[in-house]
Amino acid sequence: MSTENRILLSNCTATAISNAAAALQAGALVAFPTETVYGLGADATNESAVARIYSVKGRPADHPLIVHIGQLSQLDQWAIDIPDYAIALARDYWPGPMTLILKRSEKAKDFITGGQDSVGIRIPANPIALALLHEFTGGIAAPSANRFGAISPTTAHAVNDEIGEFLNPAKDLILDGGPSLVGVESTIIECLEDLPRILRPGAITEEMIEGSTGLKIERSKSQTRASGLLDTHYAPKAKVFLLDPVNPVVACIAGVGFIAAENHLTPDGAIRLASPIDDDDYARCLYEALREGDRKNLTVIYVIPPSGDGVAIAIRDRLQRASREGGSLR
Ligand code: TXA
Numbered sequence: 335m336s337t338e339n340r341i342l343l344s345n346c347t348a349t350a351i352s353n354a355a356a357a358l359q360a361g362a363l364v365a366f367p368t369e370t371v372y373g374l375g376a377d378a379t380n381e382s383a384v385a386r387i388y389s390v391k392g393r394p395a396d397h398p399l400i401v402h403i404g405q406l407s408q409l410d411q412w413a414i415d416i417p418d419y420a421i422a423l424a425r426d427y428w429p430g431p432m433t434l435i436l437k438r439s440e441k442a443k444d445f446i447t448g449g450q451d452s453v454g455i456r457i458p459a460n461p462i463a464l465a466l467l468h469e470f471t472g473g474i475a476a477p478s479a480n481r482f483g484a485i486s487p488t489t490a491h492a493v494n495d496e497i498g499e500f501l502n503p504a505k506d507l508i509l510d511g512g513p514s515l516v517g518v519e520s521t522i523i524e525c526l527e528d529l530p531r532i533l534r535p536g537a538i539t540e541e542m543i544e545g546s547t548g549l550k551i552e553r554s555k556s557q558t559r560a561s562g563l564l565d566t567h568y569a570p571k572a573k574v575f576l577l578d579p580v581n582p583v584v585a586c587i588a589g590v591g592f593i594a595a596e597n598h599l600t601p602d603g604a605i606r607l608a609s610p611i612d613d614d615d616y617a618r619c620l621y622e623a624l625r626e627g628d629r630k631n632l633t634v635i636y637v638i639p640p641s642g643d644g645v646a647i648a649i650r651d652r653l654q655r656a657s658r659e660g661g662s663l664r
């Protein structure tokens with residue numbers, strides 16, 4: 335790693351956290367760990383700082399950003415007309431891997447919401463993210479810290495590989511908090527109508543939402559735009575092919591990558607990129623495994639998706655998008 339890159343990476347001492355909070359205050363960008371994936375943060379009230387998030391990510395300007403807050407008492411600064419079921423969800427699953435889409439307050443400007451009348455809010459569970467939020471005190475707008483359309487980073491090094499060259503080493507920071515413990519992005523729940531609706535699956539599952547709210551999930555299609563819902567999001571450079579878990583045999587040319595739970599055998603000639611022991615472990619290691627495939631310059635990665643119905647639903651959702659260009663053998 336070059337010297338310049340080392341300036342960006344900081345371990346998370348109290349000094350590093352207060353420097354990072356000061357950097358946010360001064361309008362700089364701070365990439366920080368969360369339990370889902372790393373975020374690229376800016377002061378959510380600073381339009382020019384938020385504009386830099388878009389240019390660093392190469393993301394279209396009309397895609398809304400999630401505002402991260404440090405405590406529940408800040409929720410009504412950013413959102414109004416909050417339904418009771420959203421409060422129930424917030425009480426049960428925050429801090430945690432869940433984003434609520436709520437009617438926005440005046441504080442949530444168009445440059446955060448992409449001009450929509452709603453705002454995404456999350457209290458992350460990672461202690462470093464919480465320490466940063468508490469020190470900064472305001473809302474931190476943060477998308478995943480990857481280039482638009484690429485895989486979300488789950489380590490500080492992956493952040494540096496994705497966007498390091500677009501950051502300003504004199505101002506911006508990457509906080510290194512180790513690998514993200516969940517590994518896939520938060521569950522996004524739209525809370526704008528009588529029933530909650532899932533816009534993006536994650537570790538907070540349907541059953542958990544129904545259990546917390548006592549309501550059934552709304553299944554009709556939402557009017558809301560969400561970039562994570564684009565067909566080819568979360569794609570590595572290698573082509574991803576999904577295999578049938580029941581009959582995964584594939585004639586494998588030498589040097590392709592292979593990702594599957596540990597009880598599946600690797601086809602001859604394939605490079606094993608990950609062998610997760612269960613679905614949680616699968617979520618935790620998936621993005622790094624896909625990155626490893628790219629680092630090894632593999633052109634094809636075969637994946638056997640998990641078949642469970644907890645976080646496995648989110649894993650299959652991301653894999654389907656990652657495989658959109660490569661195709662599916664299922
Ligand atoms: O786990 C996560 O949610 C991570 C960490 C850093 O918190 N963040 C994340 O942000 O995944 P991002 O921007 O990569 O994905 C957030 C998704 C986008 O698809 C965006 O369109 C959607 O949330 N979103 C944000 N605000 C929204 C809103 N007001 N209405 C609908 N969708 C919204």
Ligand code: MG
Nearest residue numbers: 477478486562
């Ligand atoms: Mg993202």
